[in-house]
C-alpha cells in the first residue's frame with residue numbers, strides 16, 4: 358500500500374497490484390457487491406444497536422429506576438456486550454472503506470502522553486483480569502508526533518484489547534520509546550499466551566485468529582490486527598510483533614523517521 362499526500366495532509370491509501378494484505382488490489386464486480394452488501398448490513402446493524410445502547414444507558418443513569426443489584430449487573434452486561442458489538446461493526450465498516458479506497462487519515466501534531474494514559478484507563482472496559490498489573494512508561498517532554506488522533510486511538514485500543522484478552526497473569530505495559538524528545542516507537546507488551554512463530558504473519562490478515570481452539574475461547578472476529586496494520590500504514594507507521602509462545606508478546610508501532 359502506498360500513500361498519496363495532498364496539501365492539507367489528507368492521506369489516501371493507494372492499493373497496489375499484487376499486494377497480499379487485506380487491501381486487496383482488484384475490487385472486481387463480485388467483490389464490489391460483497392463490499393456494498395457488508396456496508397449496508399453494517400449500517401443496518403448499527404442503527405438498532407445504537408438504540409439498545411441508548412436505552413440501556415437511560416436505565417443505568419435513571420436513579421429512580423428501582424433495580425436489584427442482579428438486574429443492574431445484567432444491564433451493565435448488555436451495555437458492555439453491545440459496545441463490543443458496536444466496535445466489531447465499526448471495524449467491519451472501516452475495513453470495507455479501506456478496500457474501497459475511501460479511507461483517509463488526517464495527520465496533525467499530536468501530544469502522545471494523554472492518549473497513552475487514556476488508553477490505559479480503558480483496560481477496565483476490556484475486562485482486565487485481576488491478576489494482571491498494567492502501567493505506562495512514557496519519557497517526559499516528548500515532541501508531538503504526526504498522527505490521526507482517532508485512528509491512532511483505534512489502533513491502541515485494538516492492541517490493548519488483545520493484550521487484555523490474551524493475558525491471564527503478569528503485566529501489560531504501554532511503553533513509549535524515544536530518542537531525546539523524538540518518539541520512535543510505541544510498544545504494547547504483555548506476558549500472555551504469546552503467538553506461535555508459524556502464525557506470526559497470518560494473524561495480521563483479516564478474519565485470521567491464530568491458534569483456532571485457544572483463540573476462539575475468546576471473543577473476536579480476527580479483524581483488529583488487519584485493520585490496525587492498515588491504519589498504521591496509512592499514517593506512515595509500521596505495526597510489527599515479537600512473541601514467545603507461552604511467555605508473551607510485544608506489538609510495536611514504529612513511527613516514520615523525522616523529516
Ligand SMILES: Nc1ncnc2c1ncn2[C@@H]1O[C@H](COP(=O)(O)OP(=O)(O)OP(=O)(O)O)[C@@H](O)[C@H]1O
Nearest residue numbers: 519520523551560566567572577578579580581582
Ligand atoms: N497480545 C496477543 N497475545 C496473543 N495472541 C494474540 C495477541 N494479539 C493478537 N493475537 C492473536 O492474533 C489473532 C488476531 O488478532 P485480531 O486482533 O486481529 O483478532 P481478534 O482479537 O481475534 O478479534 P477482533 O480484534 O476482531 O475482536 C488473535 O485471534 C490471536 O490469536
Ligand SMILES: [Mg+2]
Nearest residue numbers: 519577581582
Ligand atoms: Mg483483537
